[in-house]
Amino acid sequence: MYANYHTHTVRCGHAVGSETEYIENAIRGGLKLLGFSDHTPYDFFDVGPRNRPIRMAPEELPDYAETLRGLADRYRGRIELRIGVEAEYYPKYFPALLDMLRANGIEYMILGQHFLGNEVDEPYCGRPTEDVRVLERYVAQSSEALQTGLFTYFAHPDLIHFVGSAEIYDRQMRRLCETAKQTQTPLEINLLGLRDGRHYPCARFWEIAGEVGNDVILGCDAHAPEDVCSPEAEARALALVEKNALHMLASVPLRRL
Numbered sequence: 489m490y491a492n493y494h495t496h497t498v499r500c501g502h503a504v505g506s507e508t509e510y511i512e513n514a515i516r517g518g519l520k521l522l523g524f525s526d527h528t529p530y531d532f533f534d535v536g537p538r539n540r541p542i543r544m545a546p547e548e549l550p551d552y553a554e555t556l557r558g559l560a561d562r563y564r565g566r567i568e569l570r571i572g573v574e575a576e577y578y579p580k581y582f583p584a585l586l587d588m589l590r591a592n593g594i595e596y597m598i599l600g601q602h603f604l605g606n607e608v609d610e611p612y613c614g615r616p617t618e619d620v621r622v623l624e625r626y627v628a629q630s631s632e633a634l635q636t637g638l639f640t641y642f643a644h645p646d647l648i649h650f651v652g653s654a655e656i657y658d659r660q661m662r663r664l665c666e667t668a669k670q671t672q673t674p675l676e677i678n679l680l681g682l683r684d685g686r687h688y689p690c691a692r693f694w695e696i697a698g699e700v701g702n703d704v705i706l707g708c709d710a711h712a713p714e715d716v717c718s719p720e721a722e723a724r725a726l727a728l729v730e731k732n733a734l735h736m737l738a739s740v741p742l743r744r745l
């Protein structure tokens with residue numbers, strides 16, 4: 489791998505290790521670019537905070553950005569560091585989120601739609617469901633996110649765990665892949681899913697992406713320093729790329745906020 493844009497830090501409450509450990513491992517593994525994209529803070533001001541262990545608190549964002557800016561200077565010439573976040577698209581809170589990210593000099597966002605609606609009272613998208621309405625809402629909300637043109641790429645687009653009709657899944661996911669293509673948003677094959685044996689990457693989803701002709705990129709989704717170098721998961725992801733004749737990118741242009 490040349491670049492990995494999907495790296496967490498301890499601030500989200502469910503990752504381990506220091507930033508320098510992630511960076512040193514990335515250098516050892518041969519990465520030329522490492523992007524940090526911890527779970528974005530969200531200020532659910534009218535419903536009370538719901539942060540850890542999902543995401544950092546808003547007051548932790550300045551330290552996150554400053555720490556990484558300092559490290560980017562320190563490691564200049566050895567590895568290129570980029571400062572991003574993994575963010576859900578919640579329509580109600582999105583404008584305030586952008587203000588907060590811009591004020592802290594965050595360079596990019598990747599879309600990780602872990603919940604629907606505005607998160608509160610909504611189930612995790614990775615929970616198995618036969619409910620067509622949940623699938624439709626995932627596709628509609630993610631599509632709206634892609635159409636903002638602000639997300640550098642779409643992390644684990646196949647996180648939704650629909651176990652109902654295969655025909656309905658195909659129709660909905662094809663629409664999602666087409667929207668990603670129209671908005672020129674690459675789709676991520678998530679190496680955490682492979683390392684952990686999760687329900688994603690979903691074989692059928694990547695067949696559809698191959699048919700639609702999406703651009704794809706690999707993402708480590710590192711929650712521990714050793715995750716930025718996972719050759720075994722990478723080999724399995726590459727097999728998926730080859731099998732479906734996917735168009736893989738080594739790096740992606742950042743969509744600045």
Ligand SMILES: [Zn+2]
Pocket residue numbers: 574600602643644
């Ligand atoms: Zn995620």
Ligand SMILES: [Zn+2]
Pocket residue numbers: 494496574600709710
């Ligand atoms: Zn992640």
